[in-house]
Amino acid sequence: MKTAPAPGTGTDNTTAALTVTDVTVRFAGLTALDGVSFTVEPGSVHAVIGPNGAGKSTCFNVLSGVYRASAGTVHLGTTELTGLAPHTIAGLGVARTFQNLALPPHATVADSLLLGRHRLTRSGFIATGLRLPSAAREEKRHLDRVREIAEFIGLEEALERPAGSLPYGQQKLVELGRALCMEPRVLLLDEPIAGMTADERRRTASVVANVRDSLGISIVLVEHDMGVVMRLADAVTVLDFGRRIAGGTPAEVQNDPAVVQAYLGAPE
Ligand SMILES: Nc1ncnc2c1ncn2[C@@H]1O[C@H](COP(=O)(O)OP(=O)(O)OP(=O)(O)O)[C@@H](O)[C@H]1O
Numbered sequence: 160m161k162t163a164p165a166p167g168t169g170t171d172n173t174t175a176a177l178t179v180t181d182v183t184v185r186f187a188g189l190t191a192l193d194g195v196s197f198t199v200e201p202g203s204v205h206a207v208i209g210p211n212g213a214g215k216s217t218c219f220n221v222l223s224g225v226y227r228a229s230a231g232t233v234h235l236g237t238t239e240l241t242g243l244a245p246h247t248i249a250g251l252g253v254a255r256t257f258q259n260l261a262l263p264p265h266a267t268v269a270d271s272l273l274l275g276r277h278r279l280t281r282s283g284f285i286a287t288g289l290r291l292p293s294a295a296r297e298e299k300r301h302l303d304r305v306r307e308i309a310e311f312i313g314l315e316e317a318l319e320r321p322a323g324s325l326p327y328g329q330q331k332l333v334e335l336g337r338a339l340c341m342e343p344r345v346l347l348l349d350e351p352i353a354g355m356t357a358d359e360r361r362r363t364a365s366v367v368a369n370v371r372d373s374l375g376i377s378i379v380l381v382e383h384d385m386g387v388v389m390r391l392a393d394a395v396t397v398l399d400f401g402r403r404i405a406g407g408t409p410a411e412v413q414n415d416p417a418v419v420q421a422y423l424g425a426p427e
Contacts, residue, residue, distance in 0.1 A: 175236035177198070177199040177345050178235075180233075184221060184229055190401050192221070194231070195402070201375070205378065206395045219347060219349050222255075252341075254346055264322075272305040273340070276304065276341075304340065309336065311369070314333065327354060328358070328363065329359075335348070346379070348380050348381070349381050364387050389409040395412045
């Protein structure tokens, strides 16, 4: 696997913390998140874990703008993200992947990755339509970056294949690649290894570690597989019934009595 050069936007990926402060989300009659706070340090993998129904997906959906917090705030650096639309949050550098595959079924891997470049495309409709040199140059830049990212995720050989024809684990990697094509500062990963074979899990975990180590991108990881969480995460936030019951390094939370109790008390 090759190391992609730093993202091409000129953005400093290593300085902005993602700060969640006292976030509460209420659905009719149910508090899915209750005053949850945590900070995702720049360039770290931060796992959000907890038993079924703990509020992990709700938290993920607040970070990506799909759900609106009833109270509390989310900031990336000094920029407030609370209440912004999902595409605006993505535009500010918080990219996400989906739990279920969200790739166009017949598009090639290259085209699927190019979709991630959309927000970075400057040439307008007319310049592109007239094939102006500036538009052609820009297209080449995007295609070069797509190739680099395909190498980074180990799929350069598959660029011209329909993404939908690849094994499941590779399709998930294409999704991750598409999010990387947005040159994010933070990557939100919703159960990135769910449903994968052991081999695919190892490969994906190593790509995720590489995203942090080589690109300096922060990662928020919602994941059920504790082995992967313990190996990959720099910090862990544990939720139970919508509350943050523990936080710290993987070793710290693993030995925290409240965490042990939450997992023992709730059949997984
Ligand atoms: N859109 C919604 N409307 C109403 N209730 C919801 C909604 N989304 C989540 N909930 C409820 O909020 C609580 C937290 O759910 P959430 O999906 O965030 O938990 P989770 O930790 O992701 O669970 P799992 O591990 O099973 O995916 C649950 O009681 C759930 O039923």
